[in-house]
Amino acid sequence: MADEQKNPMGNLYPYAERLGVIRSFPEKGRPRQEILDELREVAQEEDSFWQTGQCSGTMYCGDTEHYAFLNEVFANYAHVNALQRDICPSATRFEGEITAMALDMMNASAAVGEGDDATPCGSVTSGGTESIITSVLMYRDKYRAERGITEPEMILPTTAHPAFEKGAHLFGVKVVHVPVDPEVTTVDVDLVREQINDNTIMIVGSAGNYPYGTIDPIEELSDLAVERDVSLHVDGCLGGFILPWGQQLGYDIPVFDFRLPGVTTISADTHKYGYGLKGTSVLLCRDRALRRHQYFTTPEWPGGKYNSPGIAGSRSGGLLASAWASMVSLGREGYLGYAKAIFETAFAMQDVVNSHPELKMMGKPTFCFSFSSDRFDIYHVNDFMKERGWRFNGQQYPNAIHMCVTRPQTQAGVVEKFAEDLDAAVKYALDPPNEAPITGAVYGGVPKDVPGLQDLVRGALVGYLDSCQDLPPGGKS
């Protein structure tokens, strides 16, 4: 197979045969048009995969005209560094207004208190992960300064996004996991209460969580946070830009925002249901004193009096401009319209799943739903659906697959195709040609209690990451 090498996950190093591999710095530059033509062709081919509407999540907007508009906005500011506000004052306008709009969406006026510091505020980060790890940093430093906590702990439902663990790992915070009943799929607040101690700095709830799309009982978590005087981060990275519109449309979605007194930070991703370009999220804080814990200043540096508002240094003004333009161009009306189509599509797809007694819905979802089966391994269904062009996201413990409904699924015919293919997939799974499902090997759960097995899986994941960063060994250039 020439210079194409298989990586541990079975993928090939992409395009080596067709486009070659650049292994050293090219002596001369290539004509711009040639580069553009090549990239356009490949990008269009790759886009055709999700444009069918059969791919879960990730392409939240999918509207090529919206993307073209955002790219035009981006081009005006792409080269600008938002760290240097003296020469790009527009960045302050974009960041301030993105945050103001997001605060409004999260009913932050309910959190305005006495004095300047008791004012909700926020900042724009590079994505959900950065928003979340920044919240971990802020709470660690706040409680170290205010309560002298040197061995901080956070309490995390097992369904919370791994970004919290990443933040804990980076900033030396102990993670205390709280199990989540797979039938219910949301955290049991009494179990969280049991784990709170003098070192607890934060508790976490998701609106909604990634595996099942379900919403933790944020109101009860808020009461608990107030009662025990700890902070509560609401992870709205996935649901933050769609659930508020769902509430306004009258769907059964509980309050999870700043109207609840215990909610101290919320993350919500402009690059997901905010329909912005990839690379932005907002982190909202209940008060300005809290936000100062994410700032970094070094007045003594020979290079000048350095200061940055968050983890990043230089940031593209283009991403701020395009996130702002996405929100301003759509307005409430645009977001409400898209949300209605997404919720209606998601409920129609859930009706399809619920019409099969062999399938089991995980919890009570809204725009993102996950299903499993007590009759067969659900990855048999995934195997079949994959052949028909569907791409779900896989869960484990128990094995399940989820569909995060986005705008591409709202196209005519997608729900009908889902119904037709799922019907055939269930028949296939009841009598599969092979005992072990093929995709289960990648997405399904491996036993947790077999010694060394999780280390083996971790090793395979590291190998996969290597193969995503490296060139294939040897071969022609």
Ligand SMILES: Cc1ncc(COP(=O)(O)O)c(C=O)c1O
């Ligand atoms: C609930 C939730 N939180 C956090 C994240 C992390 O966001 P990002 O991938 O933008 O870093 C995701 C991503 O899917 C998510 O679904």
